[in-house]
Amino acid sequence: MRWKKTVPVIAAAIAGACIALAAFALTRGSSTDAALASASIGSSGSSQPAQHRGTILNADGVTVEIVLSEKADDARLIVYPSVNGQPVNSGVSVRAVLTRFDGTTENIPFVAAGDRFTSTQPIAKPHVFDATIEVTRNGKPARFAYSRADGTVTLSPQQTQAAGIELQKAGPANIASTVQMPGEIRFNEDRTAHVVPRVAGIVERVAVSVGENVSKGQLLAVIASTDLADRRSELLTAERRLAATQTLYERERTLWQERISAEQDYLQAQVQLREAQIVTENARQKLSALNAAVNRGPLNQYELRAPFAGTIVAKHATAGEAITADANLFTLSDLSTVWAEIAVPAQHLNDVRVGREATVNATAFDSTSGGQIAYVGSLLGEQTRSAPARVVLPNPDRVWRPGMFVNVSVNAGQQSVPVAISDDAVQDINGVPTVFVGSSKGFVAQSVKTGRKDNRVVEVLSGLRAGQQYVAANSFVLKAELGKGSAEEE
Template sequence: MKYSALFLALLIAQGMAVAPAQAGPGHSHDEKPKTAQTNSAHAHDDSGHDHGSDHDDDHDEAATIDADMAKRVGIEVATAGAGTIERHIPLYGELVIPPNRQAQVRARFPGMITQIRPTVGDTVKKDEVLALVESNDSLRTYPVTAPIAGVLLQQYASQGEYTAGETLFSLADSSILWAELKVFPAAMDEIKTGLPVHIEARGGRVDSQISHILPASGQPYVLARVALDNSNGRFSAGERVSALVDAEIIDVSLVIDNKALQDLEGKQVVFVREGNRYEPRPLQLGRTDGRYTEVLSGLHAAEEYVVVNSYLIKAEIEKAGAAHEH
């Protein structure tokens, strides 16, 4: 969800505020701690938690947003916890129509085509009549029907023409496609049937699994075949695709959704929610699979962090910081 600067300002005026986590009245960034007691006060909060261990004192401001406002601007949180990181192997290939979903339609007996019913581009049902042919032998008219449901791709004859076994129509059902992915020798030992696969095309992602591995005649690779649901007609045969195969699934003790990550003052942070307060929390990150990332330090299990529209909080903290400097 994106907002114009004016709309964001109005939302902030209604319910969003940024307040220093430590600063009190009369506080100045130019002041220096004068006693050991002052330093101690800045190192610990009322609960005795040491911010120096897990938090970065550079980020000394947090946004305060009431629950109603957070809901209105679409801020959503997730709970930090254990999860998995996938080790991916990238593959590339193209989409094809399975052979059992294609048909070349011919007349059973030679004769004159007396009628053609559908036109190219029409969707037909299985056993629907495509044409009528008058047999040369019996002089009776018989129907030529669709052996499968699908789209009429080609028409090779016209009404009034004579047919003697030539292809009259070409049909295809593209509701299911195969992604045929090229697997070269370096990856062959790790690519197996049944492994999960994430197909990426047209800016989207479809999850499936490898159903077959078959040789490619005369080629230095094999093909990993992956079934792709295309009932919405989103994809087309012949389209190039990329894929990520889950070669390994690694259990980790703490993961976050990558959508939550923001860059603040050169550090990767998430915004942790405590009541109506959203605090930037710098993280030390580990492995990632592009969707989830392992957290090594800076966040604890069961803490709630913003996973949707975290950029709104970042924008307001940066705005407040800039105003504070002036």
């Protein structure tokens, strides 16, 4: 019968090896119940098979199988109590105290359903906790220790230092609040003109092309105009009449001073001189209104010149074409400055104000420029319920072209938030913003809800409390290590 004595020894050796392997698996925080059972304290194992693939624990004559049901956003603790291998539910109640990795505790009540007891509330992630589960049967309590360490990464101090991992405490901070809106580059309308000839006629010559840079006063086109010829003739006639009247006035004044002619003749000559002066000045002002030279070339030749320095962005003139006095022959724009126009939603009107700094980023290529809000409309659009606003941008290198789409960020000032962390600390894990938090069980991947942010810090709305330690630098190392652990478990 020696082989009967050998069986318990072999079984004990196998059990010891399993416990060692389970302890090794804890290095990355395995999510399997078998591994987590080895982390339980104050309980004894059992050779009874786990019918529900859970953790079996014994205490005070009561056996429990504990399972954490893994359902999306609704994980629950389930306890199957039994005595001598038989399920019991009569005269049995179950409750638990769950202590999370950050020290917070939760009282978890259970409700009976057949041979199992299910927690009445879901167990929120991360599933890193120590739970004391109390099963009371006929007034006698039995307590079981149950632990989980899902989604944890354990590194030695040497590994932590080598990876450059730095811990900081979450806490209040001032965040530079910004409002981001799409926009479009437009011409600076204060420096854009539709150049018209002011006289009707025939285009004789066009001196510039689209895209050409011109200086102030540069010739744009030559126009033959009968209207201009009439006005110049009118001025020449008035000037000659004025000269004759001036001569007559001086002669009559001399004769009157020498008492040769009557004073009436002198006064009449004086009136005629003043009338001639008025007629001449009127003819000269008519030509000035046309921006036409008084005496330059043929009488019918009109030279259309640039009113200021800029770029010809549109041309509607061709040699031989008949034009009217109000025809738009050229569009001239000074592109040294442009407008970034945006539509400001009603909820952001208090943040977007005249004088506030704004940053404009091109969407098509890497280019950034800064400016100030120069205008915010007083009325909201009936369809968009937004107000127009614009930023005046310097454009010395002509990088910003009208029609280009941009993103505009407006500095809305500093705002204080109760909990903030370094922007580099946030990692995207399965599409969820996640922060690694330091704990006694290792680094825990804690999902968070973020709010406002700037280029330094980001606000945490939930998932992290002020004073908690988190990984502020090189958290991507832990993300990679966590990914390795998940791949190995699969």
